[in-house]
Amino acid sequence: MTLSLGAGAVAAVGLYLALLVGIGYVTRRQGSRTGFSDFYLAGRGLSGFVLLLTLYATQYSGNTLLGYPGEAYRLGFSWVMSIGFMMAVIVVYQLFAPQLHVLAQRHAYVTPGDWIAHRFDAPRLTLLANVLLVLAISNYLLAQLVAMGHVTEGLSGGTVPYWVGVVLLTLVVIIYETAGGMRAVAWTDCVQGVMLAVGLVGLLVAVAPTPGHLAELTSAIAATQPEKVAVPSWEVSRNWFSTILLIGCSAAVYPHAIQRIYAARSLETLRRSFAIMVFLPLVTTGAVFMVGMFAIQELGTTGPIDADQVVPLLLNHWSTQSLTMYVLCIVVITAIVAAIMSTADSVLLSLSSILAKDVVGPVFMPEASDAELTRAGKRLSWVVVTILVGIALAPRITLWGLTEIKMELLAQVAPLFLLGVRWHGMTGRGALAGMVVGTSVYLALLAAGLSEVWNIHAGIVALGVNVAVCVVVSQSGHDPRLRPIATSNHRTFE
């Protein structure tokens, strides 16, 4: 890692970290401080502005700013697919978010498991879904910790070692997260969302992509690496569709995103947030995609580069060009730190709520009060980050690699939300059979070294099997737990 932006960048990030801890302290004084849903859902009162920025900051992670340019650098222009698959997430929300929000408000859901348990009344299904969710988002959190180390090391030009970055930034996250819960996370997400937007505008300014400049870039890449400019082959297109499906279905059911749907103040709030958020991939992933393209031109002669090192190298290169570029690079670095931390805090909060309420609570603390469960969740946060920091100190996979594994596991849970809300005939037995078979198929393909089949992600193949089995089993037998209410046209569960 060779990025060295000096004391200015370190000071900017230091101030930013102090601001985050301050927000954690202020939000600690708000709310009941002991209520489980108050701590984990901010009292279900997120306004449109806060909801939009917290969804934005959460969805665009360290992987977006560090991993995506690396993929663009590796794949070329076909990484423009990242705009489409980030947009697919918002499209998939249309399938279930409004209904789930209203049900969550009426039935006081806090965790994704609350919906699953209420909808299907199938303990084995709820347990398996929670296991998959915990595995997937633990992986996601691990990716953020790895990114923290890379950024800090790069920011200091190697003076601050990787492990110090992981430990220091994680410590800041856990402090404000356990102090203020969802309120602290949402408000810090607002700051982080603004930082992210400012940083990306800075990137666009730095890149200054006029048509003439872009034409020069395109012809330069075409001259040296024509495969990165060529019309995508049918194989690449299949993989493109598969990625849209994979990210669309998986990211829409991130537990922390589901909890933000629960936490929205009203349906109108949620609607307004989505109406704006759907345009953000054009600006966010679009800018990041262009950075990756410029990296091909700027770094093309430096030899093989690890995908995760592309942005640090590029910023280091740009920061030496002028004072303006130096300042912009500092803003971008701070935005990258913001993106990583905003995702890490949201995932950690969600993880601790699931572990406390759906896993540890029912088994070890069946009679626990809200306050006791909340305290247990805070302690679990510390346990989880301690374990994951230990793993992050010896990373053996790229950020995008971590993301793909997480997405493919989440995809197996997606039918519980996408179909569960809309398809009245879906039974718990069918959902469980589908998830067991789908997950088994995915793991078998992974074990066989088949991360893709016919350029389709193993997770999408498994999701297809999952849904097919779910449909067949749901249709083949009447679930005795489902009973209609005589005066309603809705299926009910008693």
Added chain:
Amino acid sequence: MRSNLSGVMPDAAPARAPLKLPPAPRRWWIGAVYVLLFAVSVPWYLPASDPVPVWLGLPHWVVIAIVGSAAIAVFTALVVTRFWPTEEEIVHGVAGPTNLDDDGRNRIHPNNTNHDQSDGSRTEERR
């Protein structure tokens, strides 16, 4: 099943009111438009060409992908602002469609007589 797992699994539905699922929406055309837009935004239909045509400084298929994505964003904003269900529709199904066919039969479980009876009577009330 639950008895075998008591003590090691969370209670499936702790003291919640029975769940009434929202009515299944009928606006299938929205899904069809999305399929069309995504199909257009991925340039699988373009033949290989050398040199690749350049539009606005970018390979033409990249511009198509970006414009296709922008169209998806605009359409989604339209869907969100014009066609999202209201809380009333979600809770009571007032303006929302149901999973019944025109004869009041359950499309999903046509042999389920309990559903047929209850859902059919509801349909009659509406008529």
